[in-house]
Amino acid sequence: MAEETLRESQKKVLEYRSGFMGISAVPGSGKTWTLSHLAAKLLLTVDLKPDQEILVVTFSNSAADNFTSRIGRIVREYGLLEGYGYRVRTLHSLAGDIIRERPELAGLGNDFRILDDSESDEILDDLCQDQLTSREAFFRQLLKDDLSAKQADKEMRPPDGGIPKLLKELAVSFIRSAKNEGLLPADLAQRLRTRPVTPLFQVLADLYTAYQDRLKLLGAVDFEDLIYFAWKCLRTDNELVAQLAHRWPFILEDEAQDSSKQQQDILRLITEKSGNWVRVGDPNQAIYQSFTTADPRLLKEFLSRPDVLSLDLPESGRSCQAIIDLANRLNHWVQTSHPNLDVRDSLSYPTIIPTGANDPQQNPATLPDSLSMISTPFSSEEELNFIVKDVKAWLNRHPEDTVAVLASLNSRVSDIANVFKVHKIDYVDVLMNVPRETQETIGSVVNLLKLIFYPLDQKVAARAIRVFYRHLRDDAALNSEVATALAWFNQLDRLEDFFYPNEEDTLTSFHDREEAAASLLADFRAAVLRWHQAVYLPFDQLMLVIAQDLPLEAFELATVHKASAYIKTQMDSHPEWSPLDFIGILTDIAKNERKFFSVTQTEDTFNPDLYKGKVILCTCHKAKGLEWDKVFLTSVNNYDFPSGADTDAFISEKWFIADRRNLQAEILAELASVISSDAPPAYPGIGKLEDRNKVIRDRLRLFYVGITRAKSSLTISYNTGRGSGKPALAYQALLEGSHHV
Numbered sequence: 001m002a003e004e005t006l007r008e009s010q011k012k013v014l015e016y017r018s019g020f021m022g023i024s025a026v027p028g029s030g031k032t033w034t035l036s037h038l039a040a041k042l043l044l045t046v047d048l049k050p051d052q053e054i055l056v057v058t059f060s061n062s063a064a065d066n067f068t069s070r071i072g073r074i075v076r077e078y079g080l081l082e083g084y085g086y087r088v089r090t091l092h093s094l095a096g097d098i099i100r101e102r103p104e105l106a107g108l109g110n111d112f113r114i115l116d117d118s119e120s121d122e123i124l125d126d127l128c129q130d131q132l133t134s135r136e137a138f139f140r141q142l143l144k145d146d147l148s149a150k151q152a153d154k155e156m157r158p159p160d161g162g163i164p165k166l167l168k169e170l171a172v173s174f175i176r177s178a179k180n181e182g183l184l185p186a187d188l189a190q191r192l193r194t195r196p197v198t199p200l201f202q203v204l205a206d207l208y209t210a211y212q213d214r215l216k217l218l219g220a221v222d223f224e225d226l227i228y229f230a231w232k233c234l235r236t237d238n239e240l241v242a243q244l245a246h247r248w249p250f251i252l253e254d255e256a257q258d259s260s261k262q263q264q265d266i267l268r269l270i271t272e273k274s275g276n277w278v279r280v281g282d283p284n285q286a287i288y289q290s291f292t293t294a295d296p297r298l299l300k301e302f303l304s305r306p307d308v309l310s311l312d313l314p315e316s317g318r319s320c321q322a323i324i325d326l327a328n329r330l331n332h333w334v335q336t337s338h339p340n341l342d343v344r345d346s347l348s349y350p351t352i353i354p355t356g357a358n359d360p361q362q363n364p365a366t367l368p369d370s371l372s373m374i375s376t377p378f379s380s381e382e383e384l385n386f387i388v389k390d391v392k393a394w395l396n397r398h399p400e401d402t403v404a405v406l407a408s409l410n411s412r413v414s415d416i417a418n419v420f421k422v423h424k425i426d427y428v429d430v431l432m433n434v435p436r437e438t439q440e441t442i443g444s445v446v447n448l449l450k451l452i453f454y455p456l457d458q459k460v461a462a463r464a465i466r467v468f469y470r471h472l473r474d475d476a477a478l479n480s481e482v483a484t485a486l487a488w489f490n491q492l493d494r495l496e497d498f499f500y501p502n503e504e505d506t507l508t509s510f511h512d513r514e515e516a517a518a519s520l521l522a523d524f525r526a527a528v529l530r531w532h533q534a535v536y537l538p539f540d541q542l543m544l545v546i547a548q549d550l551p552l553e554a555f556e557l558a559t560v561h562k563a564s565a566y567i568k569t570q571m572d573s574h575p576e577w578s579p580l581d582f583i584g585i586l587t588d589i590a591k592n593e594r595k596f597f598s599v600t601q602t603e604d605t606f607n608p609d610l611y612k613g614k615v616i617l618c619t620c621h622k623a624k625g626l627e628w629d630k631v632f633l634t635s636v637n638n639y640d641f642p643s644g645a646d647t648d649a650f651i652s653e654k655w656f657i658a659d660r661r662n663l664q665a666e667i668l669a670e671l672a673s674v675i676s677s678d679a680p681p682a683y684p685g686i687g688k689l690e691d692r693n694k695v696i697r698d699r700l701r702l703f704y705v706g707i708t709r710a711k712s713s714l715t716i717s718y719n720t721g722r723g724s725g726k727p728a729l730a731y732q733a734l735l736e737g738s739h740h741v
Contacts, residue, residue, distance in 0.1 A: 040074040227262050227266070245271070442590045
């Protein structure tokens with residue numbers, strides 16, 4: 001965007017030179033562009049010393065890469081040296097940098113390791129299972145009295161039972177919240193010496209202690225530890241604070257609505273002396289409050305401070321006028337008319353303004369099909385059929401458009417994926433823990449590893465041949481030769497005679513008849529023999545030996561290296577495991593049944609423009625930061641989007657728990673009472689109303705996010721679920737007085 005076409009709101013932001021500034025940016029307002037230009041402007045106008053930098057902090061690796069490339073392009077245009085005078089960090093990488101300055105302050109060695117979520121998940125799974133086994137009678141007491149013995153057994157049985165899943169959720173929430181409050185297990189134990197707690201609280205406190213002990217044994221920290229220890233280092237060492245404050249005299253923070261108390265405090269401590277802190281975010285897109293320690297109130301409080309220059313970025317060229325009007329109506333209704341007065345603060349101004357006539361990013365035109373609000377009370381199956389029909393029709397009319405189907409729950413996205421498979425609709429599932437490319441790459445290595453450890457299994461060997469030559473699938477002639485080779489191979493009586501022939505090589509006679517197919521088998525056999533010679537290597541290294549014999553692209557090879565490193569951590573943690581155990585882990589990754597943070601062509605980012613003509617399936621949470629020409633926003637009912645009415649149900653109030661108690665709300669309320677020494681003791685039902693209101697706020701913002709993902713066309717529908725579900729209260733309000741189907 002040229003200087004002369006800057007929006008007035010952007011000009012005001014770029015006039016900043018020092019002090020505290022907060023910016024409320026509506027969806028599609030170009031906040032990344034604006035913050036990148038501000039960083040470049042400061043490089044031009046601020047007298048930085050050779051050892052000083054402007055620090056840009058964001059939340060994801062993809063956002064950090066985006067900022068780095070954007071700022072680099074801008075400084076090149078200004079004739080400055082790219083990469084000099086600025087630094088871009090995620091909050092977690094910044095925390096790691098801070099700890100490495102003085103790791104002894106955190107009680108860590110210089111070689112501490114950072115666990116990824118999959119590793120910490122495994123540790124928690126093991127510890128939760130220990131608790132379930134040792135305290136089974138206690139957990140059974142939490143169940144409803146009217147459950148049959150068979151139902152009760154099912155809810156107690158891991159991994160799919162309700163109690164194992166709930167215990168894991170409680171443990172994650174408890175540990176995150178305790179660390180966000182600055183309480184490690186020793187601190188918590190000190191407080192509990194003089195204060196009685198509920199049995200469930202004690203279970204979670206014990207889990208927390210065991211979890212941290214396991215991390216200490218591994219010499220590792222998790223992502224919450226990174227934030228906690230960085231915060232602790234800064235609070236402990238004023239010299240370190242002064243050193244970092246000098247190094248980064250300006251901090252520009254993106255996605256500030258998703259900050260936790262500790263994350264905000266880290267940046268506050270560094271900027272306290274200079275007072276140069278710019279925070280950009282959209283409180284209306286704070287949709288992680290129910291899942292993390294993020295607190296959107298923190299940004300709102302910052303924006304309202306008298307020493308903060310508060311500005312808006314209200315213009316957006318993303319959506320057509322009909323969609324903008326709908327989002328603004330939702331915003332206004334929530335603030336002025338929501339019957340639950342406690343949640344009217346869920347959304348806030350500014351409302352969205354379309355771009356001006358001279359703006360290079362013009363809003364899409366509003367057309368007759370730009371907004372379709374379905375008032376029909378579909379059953380769950382009827383809504384799926386409606387989506388299938390409407391998606392097919394849209395793709396036929398708009399084959400080059402980007403299209404997404406959004407739902408609030410993972411289970412509903414899975415339902416949609418299953419029905420799309422039946423109707424042969426080409427889709428991409430963003431929900432997948434492991435990207436398809438990674439699944440295929442790991443799956444290939446698994447199939448070849450199985451051949452090493454099951455050398456006489458004919459089916460395993462035949463599958464290995466297909467995998468070994470999977471790169472020939474698009475070559476009709478060579479693929480035909482592979483089929484010929486397989487047909488001969490499957491007729492063999494003894495595999496050992498093929499791999500290790502004695503006097504007569506059976507492959508010789510086949511070569512005389514089918515030279516090309518036999519050559520393929522000969523090359524495959526030679527590779528297998530090399531792998532046999534390498535079988536004495538540690539399992540993680542054997543994986544790399546096999547990968548070297550496959551025609552893998554760079555990102556696929558990087559994926560195998562990442563998986564090999566992951567397996568090495570498992571080998572260190574479980575020296576008693578056999579190679580078959582590790583094959584099982586890799587198989588779970590290949591089946592998308594185990595989380596794995598891979599290296600793919602689109603790691604940590606997703607570009608809808610790469611999937612034109614395909615349908616993207618994801619949750620509204622995963623859709624944040626993305627946009628599509630056409631969006632189907634589904635299941636907007638009073639279960640997925642409750643508002644607090646008597647008929648609403650809340651996911652956190654589990655049906656199998658006696659009296660539908662909200663155990664997570666109770667535990668977090670009890671934790672707060674333990675932290676505050678003058679708070680009353682916990683009791684059943686404590687925190688339930690507060691948690692309901694928190695969920696309602698989160699879901700109202702989620703509805704807003706879902707609406708603002710659409711550029712040219714939006715269809716909204718709901719289903720009644722298994723009972724007499726109704727449209728979400730906010731959706732009912734939008735339907736009233738609107739043209740709908």
